[in-house]
Amino acid sequence: MVxxxxxxxxxxxxxxxxxVATIFLGIMWAPDVNPSQWRAPAAYRIIFLHVPFAWTSFLAFGMLFWGSLGWYLRRTERSWRLVQSGSDLGLLFGIGVITSGPIWGMAEWGVPWDWADLRLNTFALLTALALFIVMARRSQPDHDSTRDTIAAVGLFGFILVPITAVATTLYQKRHPGVVIIESEDSGLDPAIRAVMMVGFVSITLLFIGFTIISDKLYSAEAEIELNLKALDEMDGGE
Amino acid sequence: MKWMGASELAGETHLIVAYVILIGSLALYGNWLRSRYRNIANSRASTLEARTPHPRDGED
Amino acid sequence: MKGPFAVGGHVSYPVLRIKGATVLRGSRTVVEDIDLDIMCGEILCLTGPNGSGKSTLLETLAGLHAPRSGEVVVPLPNQESIPIRDSRGRRTPVPGLSIALQTDGACLDETVLERLKTASTVAGKSLTDETISAAMEKWALSHRSEDRLAVLSQGLRKRVSILAAILPAIQSSEPRIVLLDEPSEGLDAASRDLLHESIFSLREKGHSVVIATHDDAIIEISDRTVEISSSTISLTGPNHSVDDPPFRDATPVGGAISALGRWILALEMRNPVDTVQRIVPALLALFLLRSIGLDAISDGAPSSLAFYILAPALIAILVRPALIDRLKERRSGDWWRAHLGRSIRPLSSIVGSPWILPIPLTYLSFIVLSNGSSDIDPSAYAWLWLPALSMLDIGAAATAIHMLVSGFERSTAVAASLMMAILIWPFLLLVDATTEILYQGMYFDIGFDTPLGLIICSSLIAASVWGAAVIIPDE
Incomplete structure (x- = not known):
């Protein structure tokens, strides 16, 4: 029983x-930015969730990578559960990042995407990887050979991260005028930073809670599958 | 209210859309976890003892 | 200590050995912790009920399945061995192997003659047309020599597949290993007699024949039988131990590699599915761009024209290769993997890329879209082939990615294009290079801003992606 x-x-x-507190503080309490310097001053408040989502998706992708490596090398159930939870949560938080980022970009700079932005493009790549793995897990029979292929694709996706880093750096050399969308640089108002910290902590707590529950559910589902297979044999099938 | 002004409307819409997507996705995921939990609790196979210990038990 | 095992008058030694192997198919354990030697010059039958794992065990001998634990090796003197396949990911094709899978193991667009020639070349024996014709005559296949396998009946295709496996061995004086999976199935009585005769004469020549079968007539002439049931095997037949087997080199696979290349090209020339399904969307895109008018969609930036000129070629090279379906057809990919091992993915991703399309498509786009624009350097058209040539690297990377993600059982249910996104950057670098060439003309300095520098960077990135996609084994 789970x-x-x-x-x-x-x-x-x-x-x-x-x-809830983050949203409230972000909308009601965080200071305005200078309307003469920003095209869409209200939209900046997207960062209070966008940046924490980026942080947790980074954690989730790390989990996915670690699980893929673990399965690839040693084929343990725990590694596979990391792949399962990591890909689910990577997809969840990754989609949040690559939708909220361009939405803000459209509002503020009129440009939804920036091919020279390393982080944005890396997140997009890893989110695509997570989507691929989630879809593959749902569509394929759950055999070790399937898991092997998924782990291999997972590792392939992560090898692409440094390749993306090189590629975006090269592209940026040619296109330096293109705006970096994620510009949460230093010199932020302390009030803004405070709200972002609340956001960080809240989303991280959610992430940890989701991870624990997801892991337990996958573990229970695996056990149920074993029981179902045992029932198959009792009925004379194979 | 700090941000009432026609000049800020475009940013406001974007803000609302982004927040709806972000919070909405979290809510959908949470709901999905909940329905899986219910499926497991109601599954007939979950009330049986496992017939075979998992081949990889003890490996973790 | 027993002396060397004698079979049919020859002194025998093990040519292939399974050591402590556990093999799974899907989630089922087929065999667990088994040891088995295949001796030189013997007929060994694998028997057991349907679904017991005869085919799996046979294919494991060919190195097609990685054992969960244990290994398959070619034993050498002094306790050494060549690892064919082990659980740690090592892989080498079996030297001197021929295999007839239960399905044809061939793409159905091949002709009978082509199939036999390819199988012989891949096996390391280049046979003359006369030799092949004589064999076809004996097996009543001559009247079909130029026909594609697709038009033949199942029984005829079976004859072709068996002949493809035994012909290199019949013509060979060195000991070979012939693996046959249910060869009697689908054969008429006369063919079956011929099959039995051939198996017998293979043994007489000193070859090893391993057969997964229900056919009692074959089981009767076999030297040993292996019965598979409940994840274990039981051997009947004489036991043996051997000291100091003669040394055997692994067969070089050079001939097999070029045979694969010729196979890929020949099939495409016969039925240019791949070319057509790449050209059509590319041309559609091109003519749509032309009819909509570039002014309506571009922002007038110099790089726009370069982008639209290269875009049709990009569309063409991203399309899923028909080669993947050809390799899946009747398990022809598995037949090639048995002979080439892991090198199949790097090789086929290069040979299977669309070599001939990027350059003509780029020039066509240039002609259709540039509209005699006055800003364009007059010498530009002479150098457009250079970035277009670099598109081939992106094409090889795209093909390798397609092959990596097609390794699933249900490959129709996965979306390969999700992994293609990385190729956007090499493409963007080529767009920059083309922009330079279009408006500044071609020059040969090397730096991050120069056409050559950008093209080299693009190729290096595409090559890295290709390398990552071919280097990670997924089976």
Missing amino acids: RIPAQAIALLALGSGGL
């Missing part, structure tokens, strides 16, 4: 509460 730890529920509750 037992969701109370801590995970608590983390979700705290994270959700913190998320």
Whole structure:
């Protein structure tokens, strides 16, 4: 029987509460930016969620990478569960990053995408990878050979990260005037930074809660699958 | 309200759309976890003892 | 200590050995922790009920399946061995192997004669047309020598596939290994007699024949049988131990590599599916661009024209290669993998890329879209082939990615294009290079801003992606 730890529920509750607080503070309390310097001053508040989402998707992709490597080298169930949860959460938070980023870019700079921005493009690449892996897991029979191929594609996707870094750097040399969308640089107003910290903490708590629950659910589903296979044999099938 | 002004309307719409997407996706994911939990709890196979220990038990 | 095992008058030694191997198919354990030697000059039958794993075991001998644990090796003197396949990812094609899979193991666009010639070349034996004709005569295939396998009946195709496996061995004086999976299935009585006769004469010549079969007549003439049931095997037949087997080199695969290249080209020339399905969307895009009018969609920046000139070629090279379907057809890819091992992906991703399309498409786009624009350097058209040539690297990388993600059981259900996004950057660098060539003319300095520098960077990035996609084994 699956037992969701109370801590995970608590983390979700705290994270959700913190998320609500972040939104409230971000909209109501965080200071305005100078309207003469910004084209769409209201839109900057997207960063209060956009940046924490980027951080957690980074964690999720790390989980996916670690799981892919673990499965590729040693084929442990725990590694596979990391691949499962990592790809789900990487997709969830990655989509958040690559939608909110361009939305802000359109509002502020009139440009939804920036081929020279390393982080944006790396997130897009890894989100595409996560989507591929989620779709493959759902469409293919769950055999070791399937998992091997998925882990191989996962590792391939991660090898592309440094290649993307080189590529975007080269592209930026030729196109330096193109605006970097993610410009949360230094010199941020302390109030803005405070709200972002609340956002960071809330989304991280949510992430941890989701990870624990996801892991437990996948573990329980695997056990159910084993029971179902045992039932198959009792019925004389194979 | 700090941001009422016609000149800020374009940014406001973008802000709302972005937040809806971000929060909405979190909510959808949470809902999906919940429905999986219910499926597991209601599954007939979950009330049986596992017939075979998983081949990789003890490897973790 | 027993002396060398004698079979049919020859002194025997193990040519292939399975050591402590556990093999899975899907989630089922087919065999667990088994040891088996294939001796030189013997007929070994794998028997067992349907679904017991005879085919899987046979294919494991050919190195087609990685054992979960244990290994398949070619034993050498002094306790050494050539690893054919182990659980740690090592892989070498079996020396001197021929295999007839249960399906044809061939693309159905091949003709009978082509099939036999290819199989012989891949096996390291270049046979004359006369030799092949004589064999076809014996197997009643001469009247079909120029016909494609697709038009033949199942029984005839079976004859072709068996002959393709045994012909190199019949013509060979060195010991070879012939693996046959259910060869009697689908054959008429006369063909079956011929099959039995051939198997017998293979053994007489000192070759090893391993057959997965239900055919009692074959089981009767075999030296040993291996019965597979419940993940274990039981051997019947004489036991043996051997000291100091003669040394055997691994067969060089050079002939097999060029045979693969010729196979890919010949099939495409016969049925240019790949070319057509690449050209059509490229040309559609090009003529749509022309009819809409570039002014309506471009922002007038110099790089726009370069982008639209290269775009049709990009569309053409990103299309899923028909080669993947050809390799999946009747498991012809598995037949090639048995002979080439891991080198199949790097090779086929290069040979299977669309070599002839990027340059003509780029020039066509230039003619259609540039409209005699006065800003363009007059010498530009003479150098457009250079960035177009570099598109081939992107094409090879795209093909390799397609092959990597097609390794799933249900490959129709996966979206390869998700992994293609990385190729945007090499493309953008080529757009920059083309922009330079169009408006500044061609010059040969090397730097990040120069046409040559940009083209080299683009090729290096595409080559890295290609390398990553071919180097990660997924099976």
